[in-house]
Amino acid sequence: MTGSGPFILAIDQGTTSTRTIVFDQALNRVAVSQQEFAQHYPQPGWVEHDADEIWNKTLATARAALQEAGAKGNGSAKAIGITNQRETVVIWDRATGTPIHKAIVWQDRRTADTCEKLRAAGHEDTVRDTTGLLLDPYFSATKIAWMLDAVPNARERAERGELAFGTIDCFLLWRLTGGKVHATDATNASRTLLLDIETGDWSDTLCDLFRVPRALLPRIGDSAEVYGTTDPDLLGEAIPIAGMAGDQQAALVGQACFKPGMVKSTYGTGCFAVMNTGDTPLRSTHRLLTTVGYRIGGKTTYALEGSIFVAGAAVKWLRDAMALVENAAETAELAATLDDNGGVYLVPAFAGLGAPHWDPHARAALLGMTLGTTRAHVARATLEAVVYQTMDLIEAMIADGAPEPDAIRVDGGMAANDWFCAFLADMLDTRIDRPEELETTALGAAALAGLGIGLYADLAAIEAMSALDQSFTPTMAADDRAKLAKGWKAALGRVTGN
Numbered sequence: 175m176t177g178s179g180p181f182i183l184a185i186d187q188g189t190t191s192t193r194t195i196v197f198d199q200a201l202n203r204v205a206v207s208q209q210e211f212a213q214h215y216p217q218p219g220w221v222e223h224d225a226d227e228i229w230n231k232t233l234a235t236a237r238a239a240l241q242e243a244g245a246k247g248n249g250s251a252k253a254i255g256i257t258n259q260r261e262t263v264v265i266w267d268r269a270t271g272t273p274i275h276k277a278i279v280w281q282d283r284r285t286a287d288t289c290e291k292l293r294a295a296g297h298e299d300t301v302r303d304t305t306g307l308l309l310d311p312y313f314s315a316t317k318i319a320w321m322l323d324a325v326p327n328a329r330e331r332a333e334r335g336e337l338a339f340g341t342i343d344c345f346l347l348w349r350l351t352g353g354k355v356h357a358t359d360a361t362n363a364s365r366t367l368l369l370d371i372e373t374g375d376w377s378d379t380l381c382d383l384f385r386v387p388r389a390l391l392p393r394i395g396d397s398a399e400v401y402g403t404t405d406p407d408l409l410g411e412a413i414p415i416a417g418m419a420g421d422q423q424a425a426l427v428g429q430a431c432f433k434p435g436m437v438k439s440t441y442g443t444g445c446f447a448v449m450n451t452g453d454t455p456l457r458s459t460h461r462l463l464t465t466v467g468y469r470i471g472g473k474t475t476y477a478l479e480g481s482i483f484v485a486g487a488a489v490k491w492l493r494d495a496m497a498l499v500e501n502a503a504e505t506a507e508l509a510a511t512l513d514d515n516g517g518v519y520l521v522p523a524f525a526g527l528g529a530p531h532w533d534p535h536a537r538a539a540l541l542g543m544t545l546g547t548t549r550a551h552v553a554r555a556t557l558e559a560v561v562y563q564t565m566d567l568i569e570a571m572i573a574d575g576a577p578e579p580d581a582i583r584v585d586g587g588m589a590a591n592d593w594f595c596a597f598l599a600d601m602l603d604t605r606i607d608r609p610e611e612l613e614t615t616a617l618g619a620a621a622l623a624g625l626g627i628g629l630y631a632d633l634a635a636i637e638a639m640s641a642l643d644q645s646f647t648p649t650m651a652a653d654d655r656a657k658l659a660k661g662w663k664a665a666l667g668r669v670t671g672n
């Protein structure tokens with residue numbers, strides 16, 4: 175028995191694993207349970223998950239975390255917050271709850287041709303103006319249409335209202351409530367390519383364009399509201415599900431970026447930099463994404479997002495594919511052994527390039543090597559590359575008219591790397607703040623759920639609970655910064671042909 179609560183359960187359903195974390199009322203971590211699940215790659219560029227496996231493992235982690243916290247079936251767990259990998263598509267049978275196909279994951283590129291065709295037909299402006307996004311296979315809509323076309327009778331069944339679509343939040347909500355609630359929150363809806371971000375409702379024009387029947391779609395709710403309660407058979411009692419948000423938006427909340435201009439940058443598998451832009455959407459002219467940051471009390475706060483597909487994944491590549499380091503943390507030691515990068519740059523376009531370049535065909539390259547190049551240079555180039563990509567995102571935000579941030583709040587696995595954080599401060603010429611709790615995604619989901627049940631009065635109460643671990647301040651001379659940035663841009667140009 176760890177305590178008497180009240181506790182909040184945060185389910186963080188990510189791309190490679192599911193974590194359930196139990197927080198106490200002061201948002202301190204009390205218990206955690208995590209399980210990895212299978213990645214399916216049926217063809218090059220295709221990525222699928224088994225939604226049933228995700229459900230089973232999510233349920234197992236929720237039960238284990240409740241048990242560890244001493245919070246199982248005794249009334250101390252007051253609310254559940256769900257946060258999730260975004261854009262990933264599940265379609266299931268409303269009668270049985272069974273998915274009609276494996277989930278198509280956000281990384282999946284199978285609908286690249288569909289996007290090209292829609293672009294060639296002149297639809298990109300409508301899509302961008304309505305959704306704030308771009309025509310890219312990353313988002314849900316073309317994946318939904320693909321699934322309806324690929325599974326026999328699915329389109330007819332969808333038209334008849336027999337099937338339901340959801341991103342992972344929505345699917346887990348359906349399963350947790352025993353098939354009673356079909357809803358998603360505004361942040362997740364804003365990643366589908368079907369939401370009109372000004373009205374906050376599904377767009378009929380876009381449903382027609384992408385050939386997605388309205389009957390498939392869930393109700394759209396706030397990021398903090400009581401959506402329903404868990405089927406008591408699942409977790410031993412009925413617990414309200416009171417918060418939902420996409421993982422990057424949950425991290426924005428977990429980092430307490432509640433004022434316009436505040437930025438968080440999460441470094442997990444990929445990197446997602448998100449700036450709060452307040453109550454009107456800031457339209458990007460530099461290929462960033464305009465998206466919903468959170469919706470609370472029916473009021474939408476917007477955000478500007480830059481998404482990089484490969485960040486920590488490049489460090490994992492160094493360790494697993496290249497065997498250049500034994501563990502991820504060793505990259506910091508190796509980088510620190512060098513006075514400079516020796517002119518070696520890695521452009522980590524292993525899965526094309528995301529924002530602000532959006533080049534699905536670019537491939538990675540290691541440039542500037544000599545016979546003096548060592549594994550330390552490659553390790554350093556890998557860490558530097560993630561920093562340079564962040565620099566490109568922040569530059570694009572500022573070019574879009576966003577204010578220059580006073581500080582950037584970092585989190586995710588890679589943010590544990592001190593050398594990386596210090597270099598980030600130097601290249602961005604901005605203070606980097608690292609919170610004590612690096613699991614800010616789960617923290618944000620718990621905070622939203624607490625708001626949803628009225629445990630916290632407002633966002634200020636959440637802000638008051640956030641604690642800083644360390645700040646990194648810039649020390650690099652402007653000339654050195656300019657020289658490195660020039661080297662990066664040249665390397666990037668070799669890969670993108672610009």
Ligand SMILES: Nc1ncnc2c1ncn2[C@@H]1O[C@H](COP(=O)(O)OP(=O)(O)O)[C@@H](O)[C@H]1O
Binds near residue numbers: 190441485587
């Ligand atoms: N000390 C470190 N230095 C650099 N990268 C790290 C470090 N620790 C973890 N990582 C990277 O961070 C990633 C894991 O972060 P995490 O936030 O758990 O990711 P995700 O939620 O996307 O699975 C891995 O890709 C790993 O390579």
Ligand SMILES: O=P(O)(O)OC[C@H](O)CO
Binds near residue numbers: 261
């Ligand atoms: O599961 P993560 O942490 O890699 O995040 C995935 C993003 O939500 C994709 O948009």
